[in-house]
Amino acid sequence: MEFATVGDVLRRNAAAHPDKTAFVFGETRVSFAGHLDRAEQVARAIAAAGVALQDRVAVMSRNTRAFMEVYAGAELSGYIVATVNFRLAAPEVQRIVSIARPRILFYEAAFEPVVETLVGSGVQLFVAIGGEPAAWAVSYEDFVATADPAQPLASPDIDDILHLIFTSGSTGTPKGVMRSHRTELAVCNYFATEIEMQPEDRLLLMMPVFHVGHRFMQLGGHFRAAEIHVQADFNPRAILDTIERERITITHLAPTMVKALLDVPGVDARDFGSLKSIVYSGAPMPVPHLEHGMRVFGDVFLQLYGMSEGSATTLHRHEHRIRTAQDRQRLASVGRASRGVALRIADRADRAVPIGAVGEVQLRAPTIMKGYWNDSEATVAALHGGWYHTGDMGRLDEDGYLYLVDRAKDMIISGGENIYSREVETAIASHPMVEDVAVIGFPDAYWGEIVLAIVVARDPAPSAETVIAHCRSQIASYKKPRSVVFATDLPRLASGKVDKVALRRAFGRTADAAASSGGSPAPA
Known part of the structure; x- marks a missing residue:
């Protein structure tokens, strides 16, 4: 089936697998049909509040059902979701909001003290997720109830923007990474293919959903109509319990999270027979920790290297082995260019350097961003010459394995x-x-x-x-x-x-x- 927008994936799943579980949030299980129904309600409520095609709404929340519903509403109707890292200080949040200029800000009640500093900033409506809303806000459920079932939804184009994923540049000025329906459909296929996801898979995600890692894993999983288990935050013992109880097949962790799981007393005695992939990203894992993880969890590790702007390399499960000195050395790499990715190491004049020489990692791929929101200078600098300039410094060995050695922007x-x-x-x-x-x-x-x-x-x-x-x-x-x-x-x-x-x-x-x-x- 050809998909014109990410919303078509949601509609396909609801039609083909209406009663199958799409999400598990603690004790709450949501079917694909139920998720579509709520997403349509949210999209209609947002439209009723005056948000038009390609207007922005922002979300500042942990991994909640509401966050996923706002995301899904954008997939269906064409507004843009600007993500706000809830760990940021008030001045940082204010800068992001001043750049994105959202009409609505959805926020988890726990972050109300920071959000209150935004009252009067130009945000027209504040919607509180959980808890009693402040006098200047409305509750999420009351907001969703304003949806008019008869109101038609706008139809986004494949090149319309779906996300603004905010990341800080080397100067400290936030940049909104523009990711379109086209790039996110490429992400769906990329993650589903590289990780070999299947409809029977059960994914466990606990990384913050404002990070592309969580969001991309979710998109890839639902591209294959898999089941997504979402945890609000990282609790090592709870993660291990969920893997055993729910027979989780795929999870996504930062290297430090893997280390935290390995430090839980009694981890060696647990049953991880259901696991087929532990995807790690953010940085190469220290080889001693990786060896320990392989002893405890088995041959399940897979590394993805990428960034908010796009995807780059994979170190596959079969490459996580320690039979020779070369095997061990390659565990310190971030793998080789993934399917559909062109990768080169270039000097300051954008000339490819010889094998083994250090230079900037540059990429071409269908997952690469459209550019930075309202920042043409940064966009040209990042995408000139048809290559995405990552700012990461690395080298390639004779077999194409990439080793990151430094960051050009520190x-x-x-x-x-x-x-x-x-x-x-x-x-x-x-x-x-x-x-x-x-x-x-x-x-x-x-x-x-x-x-x-x-x-x-x-x-x-x-x-x-x-x-x-x-x-x-x-x-x-x-x-x-x-x-x-x-x-x-x-x-x-x-x-x-x-x-x-x-x-x-x-x-x-x-x-x-x-x-x-x-x-x-x-x-x-």
């Missing part, structure tokens, strides 16, 4: 979360007693990397704890440094830029000693 990956050093530097530099600051990633056995801040302080110098607390007040807590060291100055290149290679060389051991001694790690 991005830090901690626990599967992307953290941009410039954004953290800006937050720390706003403290009145900070003269200068540079932020780098430091290897960590659990998180993959932690944020290390090197600070040049004014007199009197703030403590490391003060710097961390100030940073937490400016940006999301997970972005704060976990270690702070002080220096008299920062090394610079001839261009005047901070020499971060020299910083990593000079302060790596210092940071390790400080963290191990308890001198300056961030509070939990």
Whole structure:
């Protein structure tokens, strides 16, 4: 069957499998027919509120049924869903809303204090998911009840935008990644094919649904009419219980989550015979953790490397083996170009470099974004020459395996979360007693990397704890440094830029000693 929009997948499933379970939210099971019915109600209520084709609505919520219904309404009727990371600080949320300019903001009641700062910002309607709504909001169920069953739904085009997935750039300015129905249909096929999803599969998802990882897995699963189990957040013991009880076949985890599951007492004695795939992404998994995982869960691991802007590589299940030294080495890679993906390593002049040389990872694929919302300069920079310029630095071996070696924009990956050093530097530099600051990633056995801040302080110098607390007040807590060291100055290149290679060389051991001694790690 040919699909013109993502909404056609939803309609196909409701027609072909009306009573089959589409979603499981705790004790609540929702059929494909039931999901379509609710999605149509939500879409009609949104239309009744004055939202037209390609207008934006925003969602700030954990993994709730309501979030999936708002997504599905957009699939059917053509409004755009702008995602808001609920872990962000109020100024960050305000910036995203000022860029997306949504007509409606759906928010989970737990995040009301941050959302209240948006009253008067131009958002026309606030809809509270769960709990008693504030005086300036309406409850989700009351809102859905305003739907007029006779109201026709708008019909989106395949090149209309479905999502604005927000991500922070190296300057700290959020960018809305425009993903169309066309790109998301390609995502449906990509994930379903690479992971070999089948209608009988049961997927367990707990990554935040504002992340493309969760959303893409859900789209791929429903492309195959599979059953999706959604958990609101990550609880290692509950995840293991669900895998056993529901006979889960596929799940998606960041490497740190895999480590947390392996640390649950008694994990070796559990029954994971139903599992066929543990998909991990965000960063390569430390090989010792991967070996442990393979002993406990079996030959089920599959790695996908990509980003909000598009998909890139796969390290398949059959490639997760340790028979030779080469096998072990390749476990540190992110695999080879996935089906339908063209990949090259290029220099600053966009010329392909030889095998083994380091350069920027560049991609061509049907899953690549349309561009950045209202940011033509960033779009041209990212997509010029017909290639998506990832900003990631890597090298290819003679068999096409990709090894990531650095990020051109100094991005830090901690626990599967992307953290941009410039954004953290800006937050720390706003403290009145900070003269200068540079932020780098430091290897960590659990998180993959932690944020290390090197600070040049004014007199009197703030403590490391003060710097961390100030940073937490400016940006999301997970972005704060976990270690702070002080220096008299920062090394610079001839261009005047901070020499971060020299910083990593000079302060790596210092940071390790400080963290191990308890001198300056961030509070939990």
